[in-house]
Amino acid sequence: MNKPRKAAALISGGLDSLLAAKVILDQGVHVEGINFFTGFCVEGHTHAIRKKDRARPKRNNALWVAEQLGIKLHIIDIIEEYKDVVLNPKHGYGANLNPCLDCKVFMVRKAQEWIERKGFDFIITGEVMGQRPKSQRKDTLPVIAHESGAEDRLLRPLCAQYLPETLPEREGWVDRERLLAFEGRSRKPQIALAEQFGFEEYAQPAGGCCFLTDAQYSRKLSDLWSARGERRYELDDIMLLKVGRHLRPRPHFKMIIGREDGENRFLEGYRKQFTHLVTRSHNGPLALLDGQTAEGDLNLAAQITARFSQGRDAESVSVEIHTTDGATLTRQVKPLRGEDIPSHWYL
Amino acid sequence: MSELQLDARCMLCPMPVIRAQEKIEQLQVGDILSVCCTDPGAVHDIPAWCRVHGHTVLEIVQQEDEITIRIEVRDA
Ligand code: SF4
Numbered sequence: 239m240n241k242p243r244k245a246a247a248l249i250s251g252g253l254d255s256l257l258a259a260k261v262i263l264d265q266g267v268h269v270e271g272i273n274f275f276t277g278f279c280v281e282g283h284t285h286a287i288r289k290k291d292r293a294r295p296k297r298n299n300a301l302w303v304a305e306q307l308g309i310k311l312h313i314i315d316i317i318e319e320y321k322d323v324v325l326n327p328k329h330g331y332g333a334n335l336n337p338c339l340d341c342k343v344f345m346v347r348k349a350q351e352w353i354e355r356k357g358f359d360f361i362i363t364g365e366v367m368g369q370r371p372k373s374q375r376k377d378t379l380p381v382i383a384h385e386s387g388a389e390d391r392l393l394r395p396l397c398a399q400y401l402p403e404t405l406p407e408r409e410g411w412v413d414r415e416r417l418l419a420f421e422g423r424s425r426k427p428q429i430a431l432a433e434q435f436g437f438e439e440y441a442q443p444a445g446g447c448c449f450l451t452d453a454q455y456s457r458k459l460s461d462l463w464s465a466r467g468e469r470r471y472e473l474d475d476i477m478l479l480k481v482g483r484h485l486r487p488r489p490h491f492k493m494i495i496g497r498e499d500g501e502n503r504f505l506e507g508y509r510k511q512f513t514h515l516v517t518r519s520h521n522g523p524l525a526l527l528d529g530q531t532a533e534g535d536l537n538l539a540a541q542i543t544a545r546f547s548q549g550r551d552a553e554s555v556s557v558e559i560h561t562t563d564g565a566t567l568t569r570q571v572k573p574l575r576g577e578d579i580p581s582h583w584y585l
Numbered sequence: 586m587s588e589l590q591l592d593a594r595c596m597l598c599p600m601p602v603i604r605a606q607e608k609i610e611q612l613q614v615g616d617i618l619s620v621c622c623t624d625p626g627a628v629h630d631i632p633a634w635c636r637v638h639g640h641t642v643l644e645i646v647q648q649e650d651e652i653t654i655r656i657e658v659r660d661a
Binding site: 273275297298301302304305308309310311312313314315477507 | 598599638
């Protein structure tokens, strides 16, 4: 009996990667999962921030998938290296700022490095031909295999029958006959297979696995770059884009305003880095001010903060402004009225 | 056998899990790692990660907003 072959499965936490790994596990291959954390992942934390979501049991879907499969899962921080993928995608962006094709190439390349280091034999992904407009077409699937350097060590069990034979198939490590021929955008075959395997409650992300596919998120990210005059970001920047209302009343500053307690508490963690405002005479949000302020701007910021407090209809609201040098100013302001906030201020 | 601390306060999931995983990779069987975190999600994620890797969660202590999870490294 030959020693069992080993495969690394890219686990996003969605149904496709779960099924792909299961199909290979069932062929007697030793499978371990890899999950990449880019900072843009929809996973987990954003649900933990908003209070209304806190009551819901929260789970990391990739870990949940690993538990269902009974495999190890390695969660890998690629935040730094991933920046180049987002900032300079060779193949360009999808509908929003999602560089899906470059992202896939990058992740498979990281997986290839991982299997070389760990002595694994091949890589599996849950890609389905024709499912995504750009990154999962018949002509782009080979691009991923080639540019990542994985070449024929990359196996897509869910659509393998449509693709040329890969090394694990040729060597008989897996039986090609028992691989699948899923194609197109319909989810029915996946759902049927999940049922056959007895999987329930799996995650079904709509659109994509990360915030970069979200139009509003992408708009906030472009705004950040144009306000800074350069395309770059840190983890804190992209986390903050997931939270609160973002308004840019002036080109040189924007405000991030908590929408409820959970977000306010999250924003509190950034108080030292930003000038921040809180209403004193009425209950209200915590607002961070990002950028430079000129004469009159602090007053405007205070009026905006007051607008989102319980004193929105009051004649005067007392607002405390804490600057980053440790000073505290108090202003009495009249809250801005809804109609005084042009819609283009909202990012 | 040694006991180590990991400060993962103010990190959002999955960062506490990632940092714990990186630490544990350098530890020996029998070593203990205490992870201190503030994201309530870690209470689910770190034990789930330990289950799939075969490590043992010895205890979870919650004090105000801080959660400490003690893990014993096992032969995974
Ligand atoms: S949706 Fe996001 S994580 Fe998924 S392939 Fe596209 S860029 Fe990558």
